[in-house]
Amino acid sequence: MSFAELLRQHFVHTALLAGGVTSVLAGAVGVFVVIRGMSFAVHAVSELGFTGAAGALVLGIDPVVGLLVGSLAVGAVLGALTVRGRERDSAIGSFLAFGLGVGVLLISRYQGYATQATNLLFGSIVGVSDRQLLVLAGVAALVVAGLAVAFRPLLFASVDPEAAEARGISLRLLSVILLLLVALTTAEAIQVVGVLLVLTLVITPAAAATRLTARPGVALALSVGIAAFATEGGILLSLVKPYPTSFFISALSFAAYVAARGGTAWRRTRAVRRAVPPTSPVPA
Amino acid sequence: MTVDAGANVVELRAASLRYGARSLWDGLELDVARGEFLAVLGPNGVGKTSLLRVLLGLTPLSDGRVTVLGRPPQRGSPLVGYVPQQRTFDLELPLRGRDLVRLGVDGHRWGFRRPGRRAALADAAIGAVSAGDYAAVPIGRLSGGEQQRLRIAQALVSDPTLLLCDEPLLSLDLSSQRLVVDLLDARRRERRTAVVFVTHEINPILPFVDRVLYLAPGSWATGKPDEVLTGDTLSRLYGTSVDVLRVRGRVVVVGAPDEPDTALGEAGHAHRLSGDPEGGRP
Numbered sequence: 304m305s306f307a308e309l310l311r312q313h314f315v316h317t318a319l320l321a322g323g324v325t326s327v328l329a330g331a332v333g334v335f336v337v338i339r340g341m342s343f344a345v346h347a348v349s350e351l352g353f354t355g356a357a358g359a360l361v362l363g364i365d366p367v368v369g370l371l372v373g374s375l376a377v378g379a380v381l382g383a384l385t386v387r388g389r390e391r392d393s394a395i396g397s398f399l400a401f402g403l404g405v406g407v408l409l410i411s412r413y414q415g416y417a418t419q420a421t422n423l424l425f426g427s428i429v430g431v432s433d434r435q436l437l438v439l440a441g442v443a444a445l446v447v448a449g450l451a452v453a454f455r456p457l458l459f460a461s462v463d464p465e466a467a468e469a470r471g472i473s474l475r476l477l478s479v480i481l482l483l484l485v486a487l488t489t490a491e492a493i494q495v496v497g498v499l500l501v502l503t504l505v506i507t508p509a510a511a512a513t514r515l516t517a518r519p520g521v522a523l524a525l526s527v528g529i530a531a532f533a534t535e536g537g538i539l540l541s542l543v544k545p546y547p548t549s550f551f552i553s554a555l556s557f558a559a560y561v562a563a564r565g566g567t568a569w570r571r572t573r574a575v576r577r578a579v580p581p582t583s584p585v586p587a
Numbered sequence: 588m589t590v591d592a593g594a595n596v597v598e599l600r601a602a603s604l605r606y607g608a609r610s611l612w613d614g615l616e617l618d619v620a621r622g623e624f625l626a627v628l629g630p631n632g633v634g635k636t637s638l639l640r641v642l643l644g645l646t647p648l649s650d651g652r653v654t655v656l657g658r659p660p661q662r663g664s665p666l667v668g669y670v671p672q673q674r675t676f677d678l679e680l681p682l683r684g685r686d687l688v689r690l691g692v693d694g695h696r697w698g699f700r701r702p703g704r705r706a707a708l709a710d711a712a713i714g715a716v717s718a719g720d721y722a723a724v725p726i727g728r729l730s731g732g733e734q735q736r737l738r739i740a741q742a743l744v745s746d747p748t749l750l751l752c753d754e755p756l757l758s759l760d761l762s763s764q765r766l767v768v769d770l771l772d773a774r775r776r777e778r779r780t781a782v783v784f785v786t787h788e789i790n791p792i793l794p795f796v797d798r799v800l801y802l803a804p805g806s807w808a809t810g811k812p813d814e815v816l817t818g819d820t821l822s823r824l825y826g827t828s829v830d831v832l833r834v835r836g837r838v839v840v841v842g843a844p845d846e847p848d849t850a851l852g853e854a855g856h857a858h859r860l861s862g863d864p865e866g867g868r869p
Contacts, residue, residue: 338680452698459694462682462726465671466741469643469751470695471663513681517725522681 309542314429318548321431322534324443325495325504328488330527331450333509334519335481338461342506343392344381344482347399349489349501351377354406356423356493360413366423367438370490377402378486382479426497426549428538439491446487453480458519495534496549503553504530511563529559595654596621596749596781597642602651604634604641611637612807615651617800621748622779624772624795626786626812629802630843635785636672638802639751642783643669656748663695668742668780670752673735676727684729684737685722688712691741712744713737716770732763739770743780750774752784756791764791771795789816790837816840 309315336345355373356366377398384394410420422430431439450457459467460477468474485505492501512526537552597619604611611634619625627635640646641653644660653659656666676682688709693700713722716736721729726737735755742750752771756764772795775782784792789799789812799815801808803824808815815821816838821829825843832839 334681338677340677455690455694455696455700459690462676462680463671463687463690463694463741465674466669466691466738467694468645469663469667469669469671470691472695513679517681517683517686517723519681519686 306543314431315538315542317431317433317436318428318538319535321436321439322428322495322538323531324436324439325491326508326530326534327527328443328446329492329504330508330512330530331523332446332481332484332488333505333530334512334523334526335457335461336485336505337509337513338458339481341485342502343395345485345489345505346502347381347395347402348374348377348482348486349493349498350399350406351402352486352490352493353423353498354402354409357406357409357413357420360415360419361409366419367435367490367494370423370493371442371487373402374486374490375483378482378489379479382482383475422497423493424497424499425547426493426495426500428495428548429541431494435494439494442487442491446484449480449484453477457481496552500549500553503549503556504534507553507556507560508533511560514563514567529556533559594621595619596623596656597783598652598654600652602641602653603649604637604646605649610805612802613805615807617809619749619781619783621781622775624775624782624784624792624797625800626784626789626792626796626798627800627802628787628789629807630787630804633802633804635802636753639669639753639783639785642749642751643667665745666748668745668747668750670735670738670742670750670755672753673731673738673755673757676729676734678725678727680725680727682726683723684718684726684733685709685713687726687737688722688740688744691744708744709740712740715743716740730763732759732766735759735763735767736770739767743774746778747780749781749783752782754786755784756786756788761791768792768795793836793838812838 304312336342352370352374355369355371355376357369358373359366359369362369380398381395384391413420456467456472457477457480459470460472460474461481464474488505489501492504496504508529509522509526511529512522515525516522533552533556536555537548537550540546540551540555541548595618597617599615599617602615602617603613627638629635637646641648642655642660644655644662644664655661655664660667689705691712692705692708710719710722713719716739718733718736718740721733722737726734729737739755742752750771755767755771759767768791771782771784774780784796786792789796793812796812798810799808799812801815801821801824803821806824808820808824810820816831818828818830821831821840821843827842827844829843830841832841
């Protein structure tokens with residue numbers, strides 16, 4: 304099938320839509336993840352989502368349900384543990400390691416198609432069904448609504464926790480809310496890029512965006528844009544060249560990050576020289 | 588002492604704070620009037636920051652009574668401004684100084700932003716601390732002094748009657764310290780905002796301070812700086828011989844036990860003195 308013919312295929316449309324929906328979530332939630340330095344927590348939520356999905360496979364129910372249950376449970380626990388936004392590496396690592404061990408056991412007990420497990424690990428966006436797309440869209444609507452309502456307190460608690468607490472914000476509540484949003488986002492991203500590559504949508508675009516702007520709102524929009532560019536670009540590239548979609552997505556996402564690093568280094572230096580008089584020392 | 592409930596911004600009566608078996612302060616009596624500049628001094632771990640948290644309504648007293656503006660402390664009250672201990676902002680943090688101040692206006696509000704005076708309020712507060720030149724620079728790229736001015740703008744943007752500052756001069760150079768103290772002093776003179784200023788460096792603020800609350804392990808003293816910062820008072824507080832020297836208008840405490848942070852003078856000098864066998868140490 305030629306590229307033009309492929310573009311008319313229903314499964315391609317579904318994949319592009321699912322990719323777009325996921326990019327909005329991953330890009331937006333990712334900004335808060337990057338600000339709070341909780342990449343490791345996202346990784347943990349994602350791998351334990353895998354454990355949930357593996358459990359669902361063994362029980363013979365929809366792995367997406369297991370995925371959501373697994374990530375939400377872990378998200379809630381980690382949210383309660385990481386009050387000040389600083390993740391506790393050792394606690395997360397311990398949860399993560401045990402959860403993965405359980406996942407290995409479950410997969411070994413699973414008698415069905417091995418591809419289902421592989422799809423969880425490496426993603427299967429071109430295999431997204433119409434029903435899955437509906438679930439994706441529903442979850443996405445929930446997360447976007449949550450982010451919109453909690454945006455300002457979440458930003459305040461993330462960048463300036465002491466002052467935020469003094470203004471009456473509950474840091475613990477916001478930490479739990481954010482981790483639940485992260486869990487839902489991760490469960491979506493797993494279906495697109497797989498457990499092992501969730502960070503390529505949740506961390507990399509936001510990390511690039513925060514290098515490009517100092518405006519919180521603009522950072523969020525840029526992050527979504529970069530995530531969408533990587534996802535949709537990756538899907539289209541995989542139609543041209545039959546490599547795994549996840550590879551292309553991670554490559555484009557990383558390219559955007561490298562470009563953001565390189566491209567802003569000189570611009571930042573110049574801006575700082577202009578804005579800060581040479582007599583004021585800039586802390587390293 | 589007769590108490591007029593409307594007169595004082597802060598009142599503590601027989602106030603105690605304990606964490607488990609550990610008592611931070613006991614039977615504390617304190618009034619802070621409108622426009623008053625109170626310095627809270629003392630070594631690390633005596634509950635200076637905890638006192639601020641009590642006034643913010645974040646930590647309850649173990650015993651006694653506290654009122655802020657005649658009522659029990661209200662969590663998140665716009666009438667109380669807070670300048671927390673300085674923390675370094677990440678270089679890549681996507682936040683400008685202006686955004687930090689704007690969070691002081693409506694950062695605690697849920698839901699969608701209502702079009703309103705947010706930007707105007709923030710700009711006015713930024714103008715009041717003369718931070719307009721760098722309000723658009725990423726906050727992590729600013730110097731400590733610049734960040735601190737923006738923090739003060741954030742704390743003042745809700746037009747508080749009481750301003751709580753936790754070590755606001757920490758790691759600032761002398762000229763930045765001067766700027767910050769002048770800002771606070773101007774504010775309390777012009778708007779009668781009471782300032783409660785936690786520090787272990789009294790000298791930069793000595794000319795502006797009306798009263799001192801000195802917290803020591805297990806005891807406290809309050810009064811004018813000249814009354815509290817004396818060898819007699821501090822010796823009583825610490826239960827050991829402490830000398831207070833006045834050198835060229837500066838206060839240097841010599842002999843306060845084991846606490847480098849009790850050095851009220853220029854830290855280095857006082858350390859050397861307190862290590863001196865003639866410094867009055869047992």
